[in-house]
Amino acid sequence: MEMQMSEATYDVIIVGGGSAGAVMANRLSADPGRRVLLIEAGRAYAPNAYPDIVRRQDMLSGDAAHDWGFASTPGVIGRSIPLNRGKVLGGTSAINGAVAMRLPKSDHARWAAVYGLTDFAWEDAQPHYRSLERTSGTGGQGKEGPFPIHQLGMEEVSEQHSAFVASTLAAGFKATVGFNTPDPLGVGPYVMNTRMGQRLNTGMALLSDDVRARPNLTIRDETLVDRVIVEGGRAVRVRLADGAEVSGAEIILSAGTYVSPAILMRSGIGPRDVLDPLGIPVIADLPVGKRLQDHPIMPTVWAIRAEAVGLAFPPIGAMLWEASSHAAPGEADINITTMPIADGSGSPTGAMFLLAAALVRPKSLGSLRIDSVDPAAAPVIDLGFLRDPADREPLIDAVEIIGKIATHAPFSDMVGMELMPGAAASDRAAIDAALAGALVTYQHPTSTVPMGVEGDPTAVVDSHGRVRGIAGLRVVDASIWPDVPSVATGFPTMMLAERIARSMM
Numbered sequence: 193m194e195m196q197m198s199e200a201t202y203d204v205i206i207v208g209g210g211s212a213g214a215v216m217a218n219r220l221s222a223d224p225g226r227r228v229l230l231i232e233a234g235r236a237y238a239p240n241a242y243p244d245i246v247r248r249q250d251m252l253s254g255d256a257a258h259d260w261g262f263a264s265t266p267g268v269i270g271r272s273i274p275l276n277r278g279k280v281l282g283g284t285s286a287i288n289g290a291v292a293m294r295l296p297k298s299d300h301a302r303w304a305a306v307y308g309l310t311d312f313a314w315e316d317a318q319p320h321y322r323s324l325e326r327t328s329g330t331g332g333q334g335k336e337g338p339f340p341i342h343q344l345g346m347e348e349v350s351e352q353h354s355a356f357v358a359s360t361l362a363a364g365f366k367a368t369v370g371f372n373t374p375d376p377l378g379v380g381p382y383v384m385n386t387r388m389g390q391r392l393n394t395g396m397a398l399l400s401d402d403v404r405a406r407p408n409l410t411i412r413d414e415t416l417v418d419r420v421i422v423e424g425g426r427a428v429r430v431r432l433a434d435g436a437e438v439s440g441a442e443i444i445l446s447a448g449t450y451v452s453p454a455i456l457m458r459s460g461i462g463p464r465d466v467l468d469p470l471g472i473p474v475i476a477d478l479p480v481g482k483r484l485q486d487h488p489i490m491p492t493v494w495a496i497r498a499e500a501v502g503l504a505f506p507p508i509g510a511m512l513w514e515a516s517s518h519a520a521p522g523e524a525d526i527n528i529t530t531m532p533i534a535d536g537s538g539s540p541t542g543a544m545f546l547l548a549a550a551l552v553r554p555k556s557l558g559s560l561r562i563d564s565v566d567p568a569a570a571p572v573i574d575l576g577f578l579r580d581p582a583d584r585e586p587l588i589d590a591v592e593i594i595g596k597i598a599t600h601a602p603f604s605d606m607v608g609m610e611l612m613p614g615a616a617a618s619d620r621a622a623i624d625a626a627l628a629g630a631l632v633t634y635q636h637p638t639s640t641v642p643m644g645v646e647g648d649p650t651a652v653v654d655s656h657g658r659v660r661g662i663a664g665l666r667v668v669d670a671s672i673w674p675d676v677p678s679v680a681t682g683f684p685t686m687m688l689a690e691r692i693a694r695s696m697m
Contacts, residue, residue: 201227201438201439201440201441202227202228202229202410202438202439202440202441203226203227203228203440203441203442204216204220204226204227204228204229204440204441204442204443204444205228205229205231205430205438205440205442205443205444206220206228206229206230206231206444206446207231207417207430207443207444207445207446207447207452207455208231208232208233208283208445208446208447208448208451208452208669209230209231209232209236209281209282209283209394209395209399209411209413209446210278210282210283210284210285210394210446210447210448210669211283211284211285211394211669211670211682211683211685211686211689212446212668212669212670212685212686212688212689213230213232213283213444213446213447213668213669213689214230214281214282214283214285214394214395214397214398214399215324215394215398215686215689215690215693216444216446216668216689216692216693217230217398217399217403217409217411218338218398218399218403219689219690219693219694219697220693220696220697221403221406221408221409222406222697223408223697224406224407224408225408226408227408227410228408228409228410229410229412229438229440230409230410230411230412231412231415231417231430231432232280232281232411232412232413232414232415233279233414233415233416233417233447233451234258234278234279234280234281234283234413234414235258235280235281235413235414236280236281236395236411236413236414237280237281237395238401239395239396239399239400239401239404240396242280242282242286242393242395242396245257245258245287246258246278246280246282246286246287246391246393247390247391248389248390248391250389250507252287252288252289252507252508253276253287253635254276254278254279254280254286254287258278258279258280258286258287259276259277259278259279259287260275260277260278260279260450260451260570261570262274262275262277262450262570262571262573263275263570263573264558264573264574264575264633265572265573265574267558267574267575267576267577267579268556268576268577268578268579268628269577269578269627269628269629269631270628271628271629273575273631273632273633275450275573275633275635275637276288276635277448277450277451278393280395281395281399281411281413282393282394282395282396282399283393283394283395283448284448284635284682285385285391285393285394285395285682286391286393286394286395288391288635288680288682289507289508289680290384290385290386290391290392290508291382291383291384291385291508291679291680291682291683292339292341292372292382292383292384292385292680292682292683293371293372293376293382293383293679293680293683293684294317294318294321294371294372294679294683294684294687295314295317295677295678295679295684295687296314296376296524296678296679297314297374298522298523298524298678299314299677299678299679300312300313300314300317301314301522302520302523302675303674303675306674306675307643307644307645307648307651307674308644308645308648309643309644309645309655309674311655312655316691317687317691318333320687320690320691320694321333321334321372321683321687321690322334322337323337323690323694324337324338324339324686324687324690325337325339325341326338326339326340326341327340327341327342327343338397338398338400339385339392339394339397339398339686340385340387340392340397341383341384341385341683342383342384342385342386342387343370343372343381343383344381344382344383344384344509344510345381346381348381348509349381349509349510350507350509350532352530352532352545352606353381353509353510353530354510355602355603355606356379356510356530356547356597356603357379357380357381357510358601358602358603359597359598359600359601359602359603359604360379360512360528360597360600361379362600362601363593363596363597363599363600365378365379365512365514366378366379367379367380368380368513370383371383371511371513371679376513377513377514377515377524378512378513378514379510379511379512379513380510380511381509381510382508382509382510382511384508385397385683394686399411415432415433416432416433416567416568417430417431417432417433417447417455417567418431418432418433418455418458418567419431419455419458419459419460419567420443420445420455420456420459420461420665421437421459422459422460422461422475422662422665425661425662425663426662426663426664426665427440427442427443427659427662427663427664427665428440428664430443433567433568440664441664442664442665442666442696443664443665443666444657444665444666444667444668445665445666445667445668445669446667446668446669446689447669448669448670448671449484449560449637449638449639449640449669449670449671450560450571450573450637450640451571452640452641452667452669452671453480453481453560453571453640453641453671454560454562454567454571455567456478456480456641456652456659456667457472457480457481457561457562458472458562458565458567459475460472460473460474460475460476461475461476461478461480461659461662462474462476462477462478462480462481463477463478463479463480463481463482463561464477466481466561466562470562470563470564470565471565472565475662476659476660476661476662478652478659478660478661479642479649479650479651479652480560480640480641480652481559481560481561481571481640481641482557482559482640482650483557483639483640483642483650483675484557484558484559484560484573484574484575484576484637484638484639484640485554485556485557485558485576485637485638485639485675485676486554486558486575486577486633486634486635486636486637486638486676487527487550487551487552487554487633487634487636487676488550488551488554488556488575488577488578488583488587488631488632488633488634489548489549489550489551489631489632489633489634490548490549490550490587490590490591490626490627490630490631491546491547491548491549491612491630491632492546492547492548492549492591492594492610492612492613493533493538493544493545493546493610493611493612494544494545494546494547494598494607494608494609494610494611495539495540495541495543495544495607495608495609495610495611496539496541496543496544496545496606496607496608497541497543497605497606497607497608507531507532508529508531510529510530511527511528511529512527512528512529512593512597513526513527514526514527514528514593516585516586516589516590517585517586517589518582518585518586518589519553519586520553523553523678524552524553524678525551525552525553525586525678526549526550526551526552526586526587526589526590526593527549527550527552528547528548528549528550528590528593528594528597529547529548529550530545530546530547530548531545531546531548532545532546533545533546538611539608539611540608540609541608544611547594547597547598549587549590549591549593549594550590550634551583551586551587551590552634552676552677552678552679553586553678554577554580554583554676555580555582555583556576556577556578556579556580556583557576557579557580558573558574558575558576558577558579559573559574559576560572560573560574560640575633575637577631577633578627578628578631584624584627587623587627588620588623588624588627591613591617591623592620592623598610612630613626613630634680636670636676636677636680636681637670637676638670638671638673638675638676638677638681639671639672639673639674639675639676640671641653641667641671641672642671642672642673642674642675643655643657643672643673643674644674651674652667652672653666653667653672656692656695657672657692666692668688668689668692668693669685669689670685672688673685673688
């Protein structure tokens with residue numbers, strides 16, 4: 193088998209079968225004359241044979257068999273945070289919350305104004321969402337695509353989410369007309385890619401049995417990629433961790449925000465100050481890993497009255513999207529969500545739930561680098577949370593909004609007491625002091641291989657994922673967003689892959 197791989201030549205090699213890679217493999221292999229190889233580090237289950245841990249929507253974050261096992265360095269907050277990334281065909285779409293939100297207009301406008309990315313307007317993105325979507329109800333406009341999405345109705349959310357929405361409205365916030373509309377702000381149920389309790393990951397939906405049966409598509413699972421071989425300024429081969437090599441006319445890295453930059457660095461594409469100490473010859477001195485961003489979350493934990501406990505399904509169902517008092521003009525920078533906590537032993541009532549405040553327009557930057565040439569070694573990941581002090585104030589605003597919501601019925605009738613950060617965090621200074629010890633991540637990392645226009649010294653790729661100075665090499669995944677989008681990143685990254693794939697067809 194290894195000899196066959198070493199001798200094989202493909203028109204396109206895609207590394208990583210997650211949210212972006214599955215889209216690329218589906219679309220590019222639709223041309224029967226194009227030979228496509230999809231390499232996946234995790235297991236490629238049959239579409240109808242995924243285990244419960246990656247199939248059931250009430251099971252989040254996977255397990256050790258389906259996760260890369262990454263963790264952040266302590267960084268500014270002084271604590272390491274587990275970083276869940278799916279290691280299975282379908283990638284993180286197989287273990288995440290299954291939210292399917294489109295980017296707001298403000299993200300596209302910011303990217304045009306700040307980074308000069310004027311060829312990626314909100315209006316231009318909408319057809320690519322529609323070509324992916326297969327919509328039931330009123331959640332989106334696409335009807336014939338491969339990716340099922342569904343706008344939850346209030347009758348479909350849990351009692352906890354229903355109470356959250358009602359109390360948020362009572363606190364004076366507006367109802368959203370739909371998170372995937374041109375005016376998405378407010379409170380209401382999510383748009384989801386779930387059906388009958390199942391999370392429909394891209395390995396199921398984009399790589400169906402019919403797609404996998406295409407004779408020109410080869411899927412090789414449980415295969416780790418070491419590096420890309422570049423000769424004469426062109427990417428020509430992929431070297432696997434076992435030393436085998438496979439040639440391709442075009443190579444696309446879709447291994448995700450943490451793995452794609454690591455592959456680039458091992459290939460000699462990255463910052464010289466990272467590569468030189470490892471003895472890696474520098475092929476292209478580019479700022480890979482310098483602009484990592486993610487959404488920090490400040491969790492608050494509440495005891496719930498035992499008599500108020502109801503059905504806790506679905507675990508993710510509704511959100512408030514709002515602007516803090518520190519938001520940039522035209523942008524909404526905070527999300528507030530609620531989730532049940534399965535283990536209620538830490539509550540005096542025997543039950544508790546989470547009200548979480550997320551900053552979706554952070555200013556802080558993190559970083560990623562490798563400290564080993566071993567492809568099995570985890571990269572060094574610094575999320576950078578709170579590195580920019582300006583991120584503190586909107587997070588404090590969001591926690592104060594949570595306190596306001598919790599004082600309104602019906603939530604106020606359900607709540608026993610606040611357990612974390614607790615009654616002691618009663619003013620802004622106390623909330624601020626609690627941030628470093630409590631922040632976690634929304635698991636939406638991006639921008640380690642950021643896109644930009646010609647002449648932007650901070651960019652690694654262009655808006656179609658082409659790596660600067662290296663022919664035949666693209667990166668297509670969440671790592672190429674110029675900064676972190678304001679929404680859950682999975683569905684927008686699928687749209688990005690759809691856009692790039694269409695340009696290659």
